[in-house]
Amino acid sequence: xxxxxxxxxxxxxxxxxxxxxxxxxxxxxxxxxxxxxxxxxxxxxxxxxxxxxxxxxxxxxxxxxxxxxxxxxxxxxxxxxxxxxxxxxxxxxxxxxxxxxxxxxxxxxxxxxxxxxxxxxxxxxxxxxxxxxxxxxxxxxxxxxxxxxxxxxxxxxxxxxxxxxxxxxxxxxxxxxxxxxxxxxxxxxxxxxxxxxxxxxxxxxxxxxxxxxxxxxxxxxxxxxxxxxxxxxxxxxxxxxxxx
Amino acid sequence: xxxxxxxxxxxxxxxxxxxxxxxxxxxxxxxxxxxxxxxxxxxxxxxxxxxxxxxxxxxxxxxxxxxxxxxxxxxxxxxxxxxxxxxxxxxxxxxxxxxxxxxxxxxxxxxxxxxxxxxxxxxxxxxxxxxxxxxxxxxxxxxxxxxxxxxxxxxxxxxxxxxxxxxxxxxxxxxxxxxxxxxxxxxxxxxxxxxxxxxxxxxxxxxxxxxxxxxxxxxxxxxxxxxxxxxxxxxxxxxxxxxx
DNA sequence: CTCTACACTGTATGACGTACGCGATTATCG
DNA sequence: CGATAATCGCGTACGTCATACAGTGTAGAG
Numbered sequence: 001x002x003x004x005x006x007x008x009x010x011x012x013x014x015x016x017x018x019x020x021x022x023x024x025x026x027x028x029x030x031x032x033x034x035x036x037x038x039x040x041x042x043x044x045x046x047x048x049x050x051x052x053x054x055x056x057x058x059x060x061x062x063x064x065x066x067x068x069x070x071x072x073x074x075x076x077x078x079x080x081x082x083x084x085x086x087x088x089x090x091x092x093x094x095x096x097x098x099x100x101x102x103x104x105x106x107x108x109x110x111x112x113x114x115x116x117x118x119x120x121x122x123x124x125x126x127x128x129x130x131x132x133x134x135x136x137x138x139x140x141x142x143x144x145x146x147x148x149x150x151x152x153x154x155x156x157x158x159x160x161x162x163x164x165x166x167x168x169x170x171x172x173x174x175x176x177x178x179x180x181x182x183x184x185x186x187x188x189x190x191x192x193x194x195x196x197x198x199x200x201x202x203x204x205x206x207x208x209x210x211x212x213x214x215x216x217x218x219x220x221x222x223x224x225x226x227x228x229x230x231x232x233x234x235x236x237x238x239x240x241x242x243x244x
Numbered sequence: 245x246x247x248x249x250x251x252x253x254x255x256x257x258x259x260x261x262x263x264x265x266x267x268x269x270x271x272x273x274x275x276x277x278x279x280x281x282x283x284x285x286x287x288x289x290x291x292x293x294x295x296x297x298x299x300x301x302x303x304x305x306x307x308x309x310x311x312x313x314x315x316x317x318x319x320x321x322x323x324x325x326x327x328x329x330x331x332x333x334x335x336x337x338x339x340x341x342x343x344x345x346x347x348x349x350x351x352x353x354x355x356x357x358x359x360x361x362x363x364x365x366x367x368x369x370x371x372x373x374x375x376x377x378x379x380x381x382x383x384x385x386x387x388x389x390x391x392x393x394x395x396x397x398x399x400x401x402x403x404x405x406x407x408x409x410x411x412x413x414x415x416x417x418x419x420x421x422x423x424x425x426x427x428x429x430x431x432x433x434x435x436x437x438x439x440x441x442x443x444x445x446x447x448x449x450x451x452x453x454x455x456x457x458x459x460x461x462x463x464x465x466x467x468x469x470x471x472x473x474x475x476x477x478x479x480x481x482x483x484x485x486x487x488x
Numbered sequence: 489c490t491c492t493a494c495a496c497t498g499t500a501t502g503a504c505g506t507a508c509g510c511g512a513t514t515a516t517c518g
Numbered sequence: 519c520g521a522t523a524a525t526c527g528c529g530t531a532c533g534t535c536a537t538a539c540a541g542t543g544t545a546g547a548g
Contacts (some may be wrong), residue, residue: 004434004437004438005434008434008438012438018493018494018495019493019494019545019546019547020492020493020494020544020545020546020547021492021493021494021495021544021545021546022494022495022496022543022544022545023495023544023545024494024495024496025495025496026495026496048534048535048536049535049536049537050534050535050536058496058497059496059497059498060497060535060536060537061496061497061498061537061538062495062496062497064536064537065494065495065496069536069537070535070536070537115363116360116363116364119359119360119363119409119413120360120413121413122410122413122414122431124431124434124435124438126443129435129439129444129447130443130444132447133443133444133445133446133447134446136446136447136450137445137446140446146450146453147467147470148470149450150450151467151470151471152471152474154406154407154410154471155403155406155471155474155475157406158402158403158405158406158407158409159399159402159403159406161402161405161406162398162399162401162402162403162405162406163398163402165363165364165402166366166398169363169364169365169366170366187366187368190248190249190252190368191368191373193248194248194252194256194368195373199370199374199377200373200374200377201377201381202377202378202380202381202384203373203376203377203380206380206390206393206394209390223391223395226391226392226395227395227396227398227399227402229478230396230399230475230478230479230482231399231474231475231478232478233477233478233481233482234473234474234475234476234477234478234481235474237477237478237481238474238477262515262524262525262526263514263515263516263524263525264513264514264515264516264522264523264524264525265512265513265514265515265523265524265525265526266512266513266514266525266526266527267513267514267526268525268526268527269526269527270526270527292503292504292505293504293505293506294503294504294505302527302528303527303528303529304504304505304506304528305506305507305508305527305528305529305530306526306527306528307527308506308507309525309526309527313505313506314504314505314506489548490547490548491546491547491548492545492546492547492548493544493545493546493547494543494544494545494546495542495543495544495545496541496542496543496544497540497541497542497543498539498540498541498542499538499539499540499541500537500538500539500540501536501537501538501539502535502536502537502538503534503535503536504533504534504535504536505532505533505534505535506531506532506533507530507531507532507533508529508530508531508532509528509529509530510527510528510529510530511526511527511528511529512525512526512527512528513524513525513526513527514523514524514525514526515522515523515524515525516521516522516523516524517520517521517522517523518519518520518521518522
């Protein structure tokens with residue numbers, strides 16, 4: 001019975017059933033789709049109300065009948081760009097959560113602008129909530145309480161975001177506007193140039209031993225899997241403790 | 245020997261030792277400090293080149309002798325606003341990493357604009373790298389290899405960011421511009437209004453049982469500690485496996 | 489047929505990032 | 519000591535953006 005924020009209402013298909021006046025030429029879905037096309041092609045920076053409107057053959061102000069502000073539009077985009085979560089195929093909770101988290105990360109890598117947009121708002125649209133629901137469902141048979149389940153999923157979500165961000169930020173080749181460092185230098189080169197072994201002993205020792213510096217390493221799945229297993233090991237330990 | 249991006253060079257105090265011409269009236273530190281004051285008071289949205297310049301009694305274009313672009317300025321801010329990492333007080337690795345992660349989260353909560361700014365760039369300034377160094381140092385005596393140490397710290401960093409983001413996004417009272425949802429409705433109320441038990445069975449069951457919906461719960465330290473322990477348990481398990 | 493809610497347009501405003509070129513300043517070189 | 523040339527911060531200007539406001543035409547309701 002609470003009053004929903006107008007955009008949220010529309011995200012859930014609760015369009016006002018208007019009768020009088022000219023028939024609407026637009027709808028939220030088309031607007032969102034147009035905005036997403038631009039974001040996919042040119043990054044978030046390319047998404048302006050004018051550009052979106054132009055792509056729909058409409059004056060910029062026309063959009064404001066459907067979204068109260070640009071921020072509203074971004075919120076809707078953040079949900080609409082999300083596909084259906086991976087299928088639980090009778091997988092045990094751990095395997096499902098692993099694929100779930102990986103799929104989340106892959107999504108963020110395939111649409112980098114989602115990273116900037118999803119961080120700002122908790123999931124409120126149908127798509128993102130369905131991801132949340134599926135992950136919680138996977139934990140359904142475990143002895144964790146609701147809060148623990150929720151926190152577990154939160155930690156996994158965060159890990160996916162972190163992994164994606166790291167890959168994207170360190171790869172100067174990222175197509176996103178402003179990706180990479182201002183110059184073209186590789187991350188490792190910058191660190192090597194700048195680190196004083198006296199004030200950054202551990203880090204510069206690592207640099208010298210050559211393990212770091214090839215930031216491409218993080219693109220590999222193994223590095224992502226490492227931290228993921230860390231988390232899942234923790235969950236598993238807790239479950240065992242709770243059950244035994 | 246690599247060419248550093250100009251801002252990075254200046255971040256590390258490598259100011260060009262210029263001699264000719266009028267003595268500079270500004271320096272990167274003052275500019276950054278002014279920008280941070282604005283961001284602290286009004287959020288990132290309040291930070292514009294003009295506003296920063298005005299606070300320094302200078303014309304907007306004057307700043308561009310020092311920062312190349314606004315994005316450069318944000319990068320410098322992202323480092324400059326970071327305090328020294330917590331002291332290792334002879335703490336075992338686990339205890340230190342716990343306080344380290346918590347301190348990181350608290351920093352993000354005390355300066356919410358850092359969340360938007362730190363995510364975009366890997367640490368390249370002296371302050372953020374010193375946090376990284378300290379965390380890696382804490383893992384120094386463990387049998388983990390360099391890559392594993394690095395990935396561990398990455399996961400913790402991400403968890404701090406996730407926790408801070410969640411707290412900040414769900415608390416409508418956040419002072420940041422655009423915080424909370426468009427309307428004033430609480431997150432829990434929105435979910436209750438919108439969730440269909442048929443398509444979101446797990447989530448809506450949780451809502452009904454009342455565990456969720458008080459999103460303030462996440463502000464409590466216990467919730468943060470939960471996921472943190474998950475991670476650290478995972479690390480500990482790995483260490484035991486590696487050592488035994 | 490009239491009225492009125494509504495969908496979209498046109499114009500305008502103020503803020504923003506920043507390109508460009510200026511005079512003023514001051515260390516260096518002749 | 520005077521000329522040179524680099525550098526500083528400033529003024530102006532442009533293009534873009536989000537969005538407020540006031541229409542203008544449309545089409546269902548009475």
